[in-house]
Amino acid sequence: xTVRVPRVKIYGPVEVVxxxxxxxxxxGPFLDTGIVISGQITVTTxxxxxxxxxxxxxxxxxxxxxxxxxxxxxxGNDGAGAVTSANGFQLDKGDMILVQVDNLNKLWFDAATNxxxxxxxxx
Numbered sequence: 001x002t003v004r005v006p007r008v009k010i011y012g013p014v015e016v017v018x019x020x021x022x023x024x025x026x027x028g029p030f031l032d033t034g035i036v037i038s039g040q041i042t043v044t045t046x047x048x049x050x051x052x053x054x055x056x057x058x059x060x061x062x063x064x065x066x067x068x069x070x071x072x073x074x075x076g077n078d079g080a081g082a083v084t085s086a087n088g089f090q091l092d093k094g095d096m097i098l099v100q101v102d103n104l105n106k107l108w109f110d111a112a113t114n115x116x117x118x119x120x121x122x123x
Contacts, residue, residue: 038121040066043073043111049083052104052120059123060100063107065091071113075099083108091118098123 036055043050055061065073074088075097088110089097101107109118 038119041109041118041120043109043116043118044114046071046111046114046116047084049108049110051081052107052109055104055122057102057104057122060098061104061107062096062098062121062123063091064096064119065093066117066119067094069093069111069113069116071111071116073109073111073116073118075107075109075118077106077108081108083110085110085112 039053039055041050041052063075072085072093073091074083074085075091076083076088078084078087088108091097099107104120
């Protein structure tokens with residue numbers, strides 16, 4: 001008997017138990033290195049939000065405020081295509097969140113300090 005599971009995310013060790021399982025084939029996970037899976041966003045001027053790049057997402061995106069930032073940063077979308085310190089989700093340096101959106105360009109990024117950055121990775 002062969003068991004095929006086409007798309008499974010495995011976190012941690014896998015243990016196969018039992019003598020009647022036959023063969024087990026683990027196909028993947030495979031990463032298409034021809035696509036963008038991570039990046040950084042810099043807020044050059046504090047108070048002037050930056051739109052996320054056009055990156056299609058199927059499972060959302062992890063967003064982290066870089067540890068080297070000087071101040072707090074904000075992420076979100078106020079419904080009018082913007083984010084500010086008054087309506088954004090605040091992140092201190094090193095904080096990370098998972099946001100369920102289908103494209104990174106639906107999010108906006110702002111900072112309290114010029115030059116602070118976010119890093120992101122597809123979930």
